[in-house]
Amino acid sequence: MLSLIQVLLLAIKIYTWIIIAAAIFSWLYAFNVVNPRNQFIGMVGNALYKMTEPVLRPIRNILPDLGGIDISPIVLLLLLFFLQQLIINNLAPLVI
Numbered sequence: 001m002l003s004l005i006q007v008l009l010l011a012i013k014i015y016t017w018i019i020i021a022a023a024i025f026s027w028l029y030a031f032n033v034v035n036p037r038n039q040f041i042g043m044v045g046n047a048l049y050k051m052t053e054p055v056l057r058p059i060r061n062i063l064p065d066l067g068g069i070d071i072s073p074i075v076l077l078l079l080l081f082f083l084q085q086l087i088i089n090n091l092a093p094l095v096i
């Protein structure tokens with residue numbers, strides 16, 4: 001059971017870094033720092049979009065319109081941190 005909890009925490013940590021990478025990539029794309037016509041950049045952007053958009057879209061639907069500011073990645077990171085702490089504080093002591 002401890003191995004399952006550790007794998008779950010690792011998956012949360014990896015997804016956290018994917019969300020951060022997607023946010024940074026969106027800034028680089030918006031400010032024209034990266035070339036959007038480059039095939040590799042397009043593949044990376046598409047992969048990050050496909051990994052994060054299914055989770056971020058429902059959060060964006062709930063949040064009020066803030067103009068050009070998208071805080072859905074921050075909300076998702078807070079939810080993931082809450083889930084991680086919930087697992088550590090409630091499930092891990094039961095296994096050990």
